Amino acid sequence: MTKADRATPEVTARSDSVTAALEPRASRSWWRLIALLFGALVFLFPFYYMVIGSLQKTQNTSLSGVLPNPGNMTLHNYGEINVAIGLGKAIINSGIFTGGVLLVTLVFGILAGYALARLSFRGRGLLFALMMLVLTVPFQLLIIPLYVLIARNYGLANSYLGMIAPFAINSTAVLIFRQYFMQLPAELFDAARIDGASELKVLIHIALPLVRPAVLTAMLLTFIGPWNEFLWPFLITKEQGLQPLAVAMANYIDNVAATASNPYGAILAGSCVLAAPAVALIIGFQRYFVSTNIGSGVKG
Amino acid sequence: MTSTAAPRKHQSGGDESAAKESTARRFGRAALGRQPIGMIFGAPYLLFIAVLFAYPLGLAVYMSLHRYYFTAPGVNVPRPWVGLSNYDAVFSDPAVRQAFLNVLIFLVINVPLTVAVSLLLATALNAAIPFRAFFRTSFLAPYVTASVAMIGVFLFILSPTGIASTVLGPLAPVPSWLVNQNWAMPSIALYVTWKGLGFYILLYLAALQGVPKELYEAAAMDGASWWHRLLSVTVPGVRQVTTLVTLLAVITGANLFTEPYLLTDGGGPNGKSASPVLQIYQTGIEQNHPDFASALGIILVIGVLLIAGIQQLVQRRQA
Amino acid sequence: MIKPRTRIAAALVLTLGVAACGGGGGVSARTATDAYGPITIWYSNNATEVAWGEQMVASWNKGHPGQQVSGQQIPAGQSSEEVIGAAITAGTEPCLIYNTSPASVPDFEKQGGLVPLNDFPGGAAYIEARTGPGASVYKSPDGLYYQLPWKSNPVMIFYNKKEFAKAGISTTNPPLSTYSQFLATARKLVSSGAAKYAIYPSPSSEFFEAWYDFYPLYAAETGGKQLVENNKATFDSAAGQAVAGFWRQLYAQNLAGDESYNGDPFADGTAAMAIVGPWAIADYQGVVDWGVAPLPTSQGNTLDTIPTFSDAKNIAMYASCQNRATAWDFLKYSTSVAEDGKLLAMTGQMPMRQGIQQLYASYFKANPAYTEFAAEAAHVIEVPIVPNSVEIWQAFRNAWSDSVIFGQESPDKALGAAASQINQLVTGNGEP
Secondary structure (H helix, E strand, C coil): CCCCHHCHHHHHHHHHHHHHHCHHHHHHHHHHHHHHHHHHHHHHHHHHHHHHHHHHHCCCHHHHCCCCCCHEEHHHHHHHHHHHHHHHHHHHHHHHHHHHHHHHHHHHHHHHHHHHHHHCCCCCCHHHHHHHHHHHHHHHHHHHHHHHHHHCCCCCCCCHHHHHHHHHHHHHHHHHHHHHHHHHHHHHHHHHHHHHHHHHHHHHHHHHHHHHHHHHHHHHHHHHHHHCCCCCHHHHCCCCCHCCCHHHHHHHHHHHHHCCCCHHHHHHHHHHHHHHHHHHHHHHHHHHHHHHHHHHHHHH | CCCCCCCCCCCCCHHHHHHCHHHHHHHHHHEEEEECCHHHHHHHHHHHHHHHHHHHEEEEHHHEEEECCCCCCCCCCCCCCCHHHHHHHHHHHHHHHHHHHHHHCCCCCCHHHHHHHHHHHHHCCCCCCCHHHHHHHHHHHHCCCHHHHHHHCCCCCCCCHHHHHHHHHHHHHCCHHHHHCHHHHHHHHHHHHHHHHHHHHHHHHHHCCCCCHHHHHHHHCCCCHHHHHHHHHHHHCHHHHHHHHHHHHHHHHHCCCCHHHHHHHCCCCCHHCHHHHHHHHHHHHHHHCCHHHHHHHHHHHHHHHHHHHHHHHHHHHHC | CCHHHHHHHHHHHHHHHHHHHHHCCCCHHHHCCCCCCCCEEEECCCHHHHHHHHHHHHHHHHHHHCCEEEEEECCCCCCCCHHHHHHHHHHHCCCCCEEECCCHHHHHCCCEEECCCHHHCCCHHHHHHHHHHHHHHHEECCEEEEEEEECCCCCEEEEEEEHHHHHHCCCHHHHHHCCHHCCCCCCHHHCCCCCCCCCCCCCCCHHHHHHHHHHHHHHHHCCCCEEEECCEECCHHHHHHHHHHHHHHHCCCCCCCCCCCCCCHHHHHEEEEECCCCHHHHCCCCEEEEEEECCCCCCCCCCCCECCCCCCEEEEECCCCHHHHHHHHHHHHHCCCHHHHHHHHHHEEECCCCHHHHHHHHHHHHHHHHHHHHHHHHHHCCCCCCCCCHHHHHHHHHHHHHHHHCCCCCCCHHHHHHHHHHHHHHHCCCCC
């Protein structure tokens, strides 16, 4: 991790203005803006189309269908998919699944990250190596033995605990916590330890308040995983009443959609509902996704 | 992120406290480390890894070396050791070879596109322009949204009567994108590229902070155009992150599951968009051959680790 | 500050330990066969079957307070085989599943997931009395019944009368009995613009798709041969090649679509014909003006009824069942003459019971559309109940896709290779 990663926003802004001053101001920034606008259009168009499509009464896939047509609008698609899947229950299931993972990662992940960063103990190297291994091995290799383990040996099929278990502590979050705890000056901890404070107190009262932005970033990253996860809950919960929204949506697309009056409309309605919380979160918290936080968290 | 907490009242030297420790305690500390409570802090995480990662990994290796299939609880069947015959079966299965070929096609499209576009967009974003927050949010939106949700839209766009085909008119491929043997995997590649760009843009943005401004100034004074500045200053300057981006893209490509499963209905036209992980799922869960599936999975992991290892070597050479 | 931590950790380990113990052994067969009590069942998610299932469960529950049955639709998945197989592994499957595909029975057997119905007093006799001599094909290689043949859906050719009329083809007696007639009719339909495709079976590569294009025609062509008989593949023969050649023509001349279709192409009017069973009549009523014709054969067939594929779905009892005596009683209740009659009336599918045309004569009088299917029900072939049956069908389908649908290989070679592979698999020695 270079010093530059600790750059504050003020430093960044200063360097930007230096760069900008070097270039023919007018044409440079216009090209930039156009390129960015084009990029934003490409990124946002599917979202826009998703909303438009979900409101269509009859499917309209021509170019004119891209523009909202008041004569062809209805909320019926939302009602239709709600009847088929039960959007409310599915969202609650997603919430419980994601919330459980967030809680466990918050408590145990911070402890582990702190220990890896600031505590010297036997087995620290091993724990770190294991963490890196977890990050490298794809989850899909393990789904089969995990299914046997969790469904049969632990009897946790069709349960929230079974859904949460493999995701309980997000290793990327642990890595981020570790990186940020490592960035704190050592004197802080030496002073506190000399004062006789227990490690837990040091963690909770001194270290944690200082890394709050990192905790928020890590929590946001941890949120994305379970909220959008499809394969594992699909495998472990076959009871419709327990399935999170991503799984219910996938089942709907695969099996039921063909019977709806406007199949794509219903699918898009479900997609809107599934996408809305994630998008709302980044709009609300986007400043915490500042490049420095994530970049250093992953590089180190 | 700045550290602004005021240091606590500083007591003189740590030697006094150390001297006060008994010999036994010091001995214990040396064996368990200076802060043995770290073991307690790390214990839940260690337990988690042991139970939900290490043990399944071991079981996967075990399954790949035996004749193994799932049985009802309490039913015991012989599970003979078969050595590497599962691996043999994996390598000689034409469907598996097709799947790896598909991943190759995916990577050829995804990786260069990802590196180029995210670097360009990050460079563009890395300036004092208005509405930065808006652009950042729009690039991130696809990344944070569930693939299942975005797949719904893309199924709509890429359907035989969808807007992609309507706009292209006679130029549109027949059969349509996702059921077309030549277009199925490229469609998936383009979708995944689009979806992941936001994250890589962030990575490059971080890296761009570390490129010294003086280099740009020097190049500008030498009269280098924007393009030359990009090639001679930016690209070498973010080399480390480019290798990271490449590695992450390769890992993503190797682990594709949701997109082939949902976009092209499990394998696509004539297996042309199947991915290895999809086959792990199909053979392991749908067809009850977890021995074959585990062998395939382990081959996949070894492949990824090899690529990561090569990347480390290359990085070390460059540094 | 260590205490809360250790307490939590200890609790975690304890929970895991207890749960691990809980997942252990299966159900002791001897005690279970005499046990009475509540049970769970699954039925399919076809709307009419759900309706039948619910009324049946309700009427049983009224009369059996201590042996309540709770029913639900089978959970969604890519296929019922996958869902049931995974449930067996986890030990979470119900007592009875009213949607057990005969092709999956060998695999579930291998998993130790099924209860042989011969365990029950008069078990085999009940099955044979109800279904008649046709029941014996449902025995497993060890001679036991692991499934009860429940209902069949003999597939025939449905044709769209409006589109046939538009193409100038007779709607009362369309020329569809020989391959050459069928092809000529198909060409006429497409070239006249009456329909985009003549016929449009699903071209996807799931193992069961062969049951709706190849297998019915193979049954017709061979007069009732199964895919595998006496542990040998039978389709690497003149009859098999004739069927393959016929379908190859349809795909090569673009009379059948080779891309996945989202929805039902016959209901949409995209295809003028479909190979499907009587369950679809409810779906097509009011949507398509349909007629039914027997399957074509290469030379035309002089038999009264041309054999076809049964598309049967059966009932099986699963190993996790605790109260098997109740399950057996419920099984008999749900396949009684009365309930079979209700099944016929509510779903239009043929109960696999002898003499349904006489038993339910009033129904057939009121619904003549189903009479042909009832006649066919006595002339159906079933998938072979052999080890590795799902893989066998998958091997066949892969070869079929490659050669017949996508024309990348000659059907001769592809089917020949598939036959040798299948001969290996059927002995139970095959490699996955």
